Amino acid sequence: MKITSPNIVLLAATLGLASIYGIWHRSSRGKFKAAHTGVNQAIAPLVTPEEIENAFGSKLTLVQFSSAFCTPCRATRALLTDITADLPDVVHVDVDAESHLELVRRLDIRSTPTTVILNKDGHEVGRAVGAPKRQQVLDVIASLS
Amino acid sequence: MTTLSATSISADKDIQLIDARGPRFGALITTVVLAIALLTSSTFVIGLQLAVFALAVGFGPARGPYGLFFKKFVKPRLSGDVPTEDARPPRFAQVVGLAFALTAFIAGLAGATTVFAVAVAFCLAASFLNAAFNYCLGCEIYLLISRLTHKAR
Numbered sequence A: 001m002k003i004t005s006p007n008i009v010l011l012a013a014t015l016g017l018a019s020i021y022g023i024w025h026r027s028s029r030g031k032f033k034a035a036h037t038g039v040n041q042a043i044a045p046l047v048t049p050e051e052i053e054n055a056f057g058s059k060l061t062l063v064q065f066s067s068a069f070c071t072p073c074r075a076t077r078a079l080l081t082d083i084t085a086d087l088p089d090v091v092h093v094d095v096d097a098e099s100h101l102e103l104v105r106r107l108d109i110r111s112t113p114t115t116v117i118l119n120k121d122g123h124e125v126g127r128a129v130g131a132p133k134r135q136q137v138l139d140v141i142a143s144l145s
Numbered sequence B: 001m002t003t004l005s006a007t008s009i010s011a012d013k014d015i016q017l018i019d020a021r022g023p024r025f026g027a028l029i030t031t032v033v034l035a036i037a038l039l040t041s042s043t044f045v046i047g048l049q050l051a052v053f054a055l056a057v058g059f060g061p062a063r064g065p066y067g068l069f070f071k072k073f074v075k076p077r078l079s080g081d082v083p084t085e086d087a088r089p090p091r092f093a094q095v096v097g098l099a100f101a102l103t104a105f106i107a108g109l110a111g112a113t114t115v116f117a118v119a120v121a122f123c124l125a126a127s128f129l130n131a132a133f134n135y136c137l138g139c140e141i142y143l144l145i146s147r148l149t150h151k152a153r
Helices: A005-028 A071-085 A097-106 A134-144 B021-040 B043-059 B065-077 B088-110 B113-133 B137-149
Strands: A032-034 A060-066 A090-096 A114-119 A124-129 B002-004 B017-019 B084-086
Touching (some): A005 B021, A005 B113, A032 A134, A060 A134, A071 A090, A071 A134, A071 B084, A071 B137, A090 A097, A097 B137, A114 A134, A124 A134, B017 B021, B021 B043, B021 B065, B043 B113, B084 B088, B088 B113, B088 B137
Parallel strands (some): A060 A090
Antiparallel strands (some): B017 B084
């Protein structure tokens, strides 16, 4: 068992790159971003109520994609349930990503939890990858209402 | 206003909850062990970690070697609220660790030093991210694996 200098470099590089990724990852999770394309009411809705097996909210629908191997999905579910309980025109729907792969591919959902915000017509108006904080959710709902 | 779909995996009564600090402590020990394996190019050390991963996958993360060590020696010294989590996400991370450790172990036995080093480095990066940033491996890769392994209709 001999410690060689390439191994020391490899260890340092691995921990260094992982740290950079970890810091970027932590800072980017939970932030809501506006949808890239403008909302064009003429085109067909991106998501239909049938696909998420739930009626849309009269103003907004928060579609949360979850999976079994996801610890922050529980916290996100509890947070969005709590917030939408007080808002009659905003609906929260929790969708198991694995059993909705067609929708997951169309919306390009890559990790869980991802929360996609739909307007009343089923067009995406924003999304957050990772668990959002309470204030982030309240702010985005206020800005889209 | 929440509705869970019929296929939802979130029926809380079915979920086995464990102390969330246990897997994170385990990730810390794993990080140290993998760093030693990488520094010394030791197939023997990877073999030990491979056995730990296999036991944690088989018996659950709370009953694997590091989980039992945490319960007996670390948990009694901790105070405050016990944060809980579903046992499935850390178990999934152990499965991923097992795959990398097995690759490294076989490469080590076969004398494929580059494959050994790369596999140990990936395993180390994942366990370090878990220990330092509470990184959720299952959140990031499980859905990607599902998308790749289930063909589009």
